Amino acid sequence: MPFLICVGLFTITLSGLSFRSVNAEPIVILEYPGAEMVIDGDGAMHPFRLDPDYSTHHKVxxxxxxSHIIANYYGGSGMDKAFVQMAIVKRNRTAFVRANPNYLYAGKSLHLPSLNEIRAMLVRDTKSTKNPEPKRDNREEIFFFGS
Structure with missing residues (x-):
């Protein structure tokens, strides 16, 4: 792939200078303050993977x-970010508006759950949970009225 640098209306390539199309649209790159670049790896040396009971706290x-908090703490662990997000919201309901992960209160302290805590949220222990026989009432009965 040729080396490209876009400057104004021109594109500089290894083969020379070429005129860019006027219809070309710019690319927008968003940077957030305090965000660090974290690249997912195999996660073998990540603290959440080394100790399944490792958890920590973070002040928002x-x-x-x-998303930034998850990337900073869980990035590179190999854990599914959707499950981590769900677990953080479930564990810290008061830190979010109506349990919506897109609305996070500043100043709240988040408990960032361990691998075992997330696993416990996803998988229920069926042996210890007894389903008592539901109490029967007349809502389950069918009644016929008339002649």
């Missing part, structure tokens, strides 16, 4: 999102 700063 202004303009910080749950």
């Amino acid at each position: 700063m202004q303009n910080e999102t749950l």
Whole structure:
């Protein structure tokens, strides 16, 4: 693939200078303050993988999102970010508006759950949970009225 640099209306390539199309649209790159670049790896040396009971806390700063918090703490662990997000919201209901992960209160302290805590939220122990026989009432009966 040729080396490209876009400057104004021109594109500089290894083969020379070429004119860019006027219809070309710019690319927008968003940077968030305090965000660190975390690249997912195999996660063998990640603290959440080394110790399945490892958990920590994080105080939410202004303009910080749950995605950034997950990337900073769980990035590179190999854990599914959707499950981690669900577990954080479930564990910290008062830190979110109506349990919505997109609306996070600044100043709240989040408990970032361990691998075992997340596993316990996803998998219920069927042996210890007894389903008592539901009390029967007349709502389950069918009644016929008339002649």
